[in-house]
Amino acid sequence: MEGASHELEFCLAQVDDFEQVMSISVNIYNGLDYLPDRYHRWLKDPLRRVILAKKEGKVVALLSARIVDNSRTAIMEGLRVAPSERGKGIAGIIQQYVFALVKSQFPSLEVQRYTRQGGLNPDVFTKFRLICSQEVLDLHFVAEELQPMVDATIGHLKASKHEWEEPIQLAAGDVKRVFLDRQVVEEVLPGGIIIQDWIPYKPLEGNLEVLLKQNLTWMADSVVDPTVLSICSSPYKVPAGANNLCLNIDIFGKDFPRARNQFLSQLHKALSFLQGPTYCFIHLNKTIWSAMHSFCQTVFGLTSQKIIKGQCVLEAKL
Numbered sequence: 001m002e003g004a005s006h007e008l009e010f011c012l013a014q015v016d017d018f019e020q021v022m023s024i025s026v027n028i029y030n031g032l033d034y035l036p037d038r039y040h041r042w043l044k045d046p047l048r049r050v051i052l053a054k055k056e057g058k059v060v061a062l063l064s065a066r067i068v069d070n071s072r073t074a075i076m077e078g079l080r081v082a083p084s085e086r087g088k089g090i091a092g093i094i095q096q097y098v099f100a101l102v103k104s105q106f107p108s109l110e111v112q113r114y115t116r117q118g119g120l121n122p123d124v125f126t127k128f129r130l131i132c133s134q135e136v137l138d139l140h141f142v143a144e145e146l147q148p149m150v151d152a153t154i155g156h157l158k159a160s161k162h163e164w165e166e167p168i169q170l171a172a173g174d175v176k177r178v179f180l181d182r183q184v185v186e187e188v189l190p191g192g193i194i195i196q197d198w199i200p201y202k203p204l205e206g207n208l209e210v211l212l213k214q215n216l217t218w219m220a221d222s223v224v225d226p227t228v229l230s231i232c233s234s235p236y237k238v239p240a241g242a243n244n245l246c247l248n249i250d251i252f253g254k255d256f257p258r259a260r261n262q263f264l265s266q267l268h269k270a271l272s273f274l275q276g277p278t279y280c281f282i283h284l285n286k287t288i289w290s291a292m293h294s295f296c297q298t299v300f301g302l303t304s305q306k307i308i309k310g311q312c313v314l315e316a317k318l
């Protein structure tokens with residue numbers, strides 16, 4: 001597969017392109033780029049296309065499309081243009097190329113979705129519909145130092161009796177039952193969407209089957225009548241600093257005490273295998289960001305650096 005536009009050639013990314021892709025990615029996302037960790041896995045995913053734009057044989061841009069929602073939606077991820085080539089419209093050109101490619105290979109595609117940081121230029125909304133937005137709380141800690149504090153905090157909350165209800169870790173069957181429940185979709189999930197580590201999925205059985213194959217921890221406050229749900233990713237290495245890990249926790253629901261308890265339970269579980277400096281991103285409803293931030297400041301002495309200005313899920317027709 002090849003195509004050309006404005007001296008650009010497009011091709012499917014290969015294993016051997018890794019070094020060049022990394023060289024155009026230096027310092028992006030404040031050193032918290034997920035692509036070094038995912039690149040090789042992305043290439044093996046049959047429902048994903050990773051496209052490179054090359055100029056005179058050199059990689060100048062990358063964009064990936066992941067097909068979800070029973071082949072109705074293409075999620076665009078990983079967009080990046082080489083620093084020396086920015087501001088020339090290459091991001092727009094590679095997007096058009098990838099849209100045409102996936103549409104030709106998956107004719108049932110209807111929409112494309114992006115998850116982008118907040119603080120967007122209003123022009124974006126002339127092209128995209130905003131499906132939902134979440135706030136992001138970023139914490140940076142050393143796992144071994146935080147672990148005893150998390151354990152002690154859970155202990156205090158349990159001792160107070162009325163503050164603690166044990167979050168339930170969901171087994172695969174319960175994940176489907178809870179996340180496909182109509183009331184959960186309408187009242188708990190933001191915009192009726194499951195956002196897992198920046199990827200927005202419709203609550204469909206096929207999507208959950210794909211997600212259940214990943215090493216995720218699913219929790220709820222109740223299986224019968226859930227009001228708060230959460231999903232924790234497995235940690236991955238990021239380029240910032242030596243041995244820095246990144247962990248994402250997506251929390252759905254607006255009840256702060258229950259969201260806090262799930263955050264603590266997710267963290268407690270993750271800290272049993274985390275080591276060293278860790279960036280933890282908690283994606284949660286705007287209405288509980290301040291309460292969660294104050295809690296983390298008061299109890300753990302951790303303050304958000306506001307590295308990410310919110311998370312917006314955008315959709316447009318393909």
Ligand SMILES: CC(C)(COP(=O)(O)OP(=O)(O)OC[C@H]1O[C@@H](n2cnc3c(N)ncnc32)[C@H](O)[C@@H]1OP(=O)(O)O)[C@@H](O)C(=O)NCCC(=O)NCCS
Pocket residue numbers: 028029078079080081082085086087088089090091092093114115116117
């Ligand atoms: C953001 C980035 C890809 C823009 O590349 P660029 O070639 O300089 O962008 P241009 O201004 O030439 O092209 C703008 C087009 O890209 C789109 N675009 C710009 N930023 C975007 C973003 N963050 N996500 C999706 N599309 C974006 C614009 O909507 C515009 O599309 P249009 O031509 O259809 O209107 C580039 O600055 C970059 O690589 N930054 C570092 C990585 C990064 O932040 N990626 C964003 C991932 S969400």
